[in-house]
Amino acid sequence: xxxxxxxxxxxxxxxxxxxxxxxxxxxxxxxxxxxxxxxxxxxxxxxxxxxxxxxxxxxxxxxxxxxxxxxxxxxxxxxxxxxxxxxxxxxxxxxxxxxxxxxxxxxxxxxxxxxxxxxxxxxxxxxxxxxxxxxxxxxxxxxxxxxxxxxxxxxxxxxxxxxxxxxxxxxxxxxxxxxxxxxxxxxxxxxxxxxxxxxxxxxxxxxxxxxxxx
Numbered sequence: 008x009x010x011x012x013x014x015x016x017x018x019x020x021x022x023x024x025x026x027x028x029x030x031x032x033x034x035x036x037x038x039x040x041x042x043x044x045x046x047x048x049x050x051x052x053x054x055x056x057x058x059x060x061x062x063x064x065x066x067x068x069x070x071x072x073x074x075x076x077x078x079x080x081x082x083x084x085x086x087x088x089x090x091x092x093x094x095x096x097x098x099x100x101x102x103x104x105x106x107x108x109x110x111x112x113x114x115x116x117x118x119x120x121x122x123x124x125x126x127x128x129x130x131x132x133x134x135x136x137x138x139x140x141x142x143x144x145x146x147x148x149x150x151x152x153x154x155x156x157x158x159x160x161x162x163x164x165x166x167x168x169x170x171x172x173x174x175x176x177x178x179x180x181x182x183x184x185x186x187x188x189x190x191x192x193x194x195x196x197x198x199x200x201x202x203x204x205x206x207x208x209x210x211x212x213x214x215x216x217x218x219x220x221x
Contacts, residue, residue, distance in 0.1 A: 009035035016079035024079035
């Protein structure tokens with residue numbers, strides 16, 4: 008029998024998360040939960056409708072705690088807030104890993120992670136919680152990926168890299184071995200990072216990637 012679950016978030020990313028959940032084959036998606044105060048019960052993604060909003064879920068934990076919750080929100084700050092609120096109320100936040108992703112047996116993993124199709128996470132990686140690891144991205148051996156991070160499609164993180172909370176690693180970007188990435192920083196799509204990002208809330212772009220001056 009499949010476990011009931013909900014997808015939290017109604018943006019375009021929810022369709023990708025639905026695809027990942029469906030690939031696993033052990034969950035029944037009850038519907039979508041909108042994070043907005045005003046929501047549309049006719050809205051749907053991949054055939055699943057909005058059933059209520061986040062306030063309804065958080066205000067009635069006893070009614071809904073049997074549901075597995077998967078967060079489909081791209082923005083790291085919003086995703087962290089939703090995750091922390093659900094965690095306080097003891098909702099179930101399992102990891103969901105596509106059936107064609109590879110996660111090495113030695114990976115130390117938290118909860119609430121969404122790991123997409125064709126992802127590779129190699130040996131001795133430490134992966135925190137509530138991360139979005141998007142399609143075809145690679146995390147090599149001995150990396151430390153903290154929490155609330157969005158790794159976009161096709162990104163390659165080489166061995167021994169440390170990525171701090173709330174970072175965004177752009178599509179098709181590359182981080183060479185033993186680099187560190189500061190909290191809440193951004194690596195632009197297609198960039199190659201060859202030096203540490205040491206300051207919070209900074210954007211690096213280009214080949215090699217350099218700090219973007221505002």
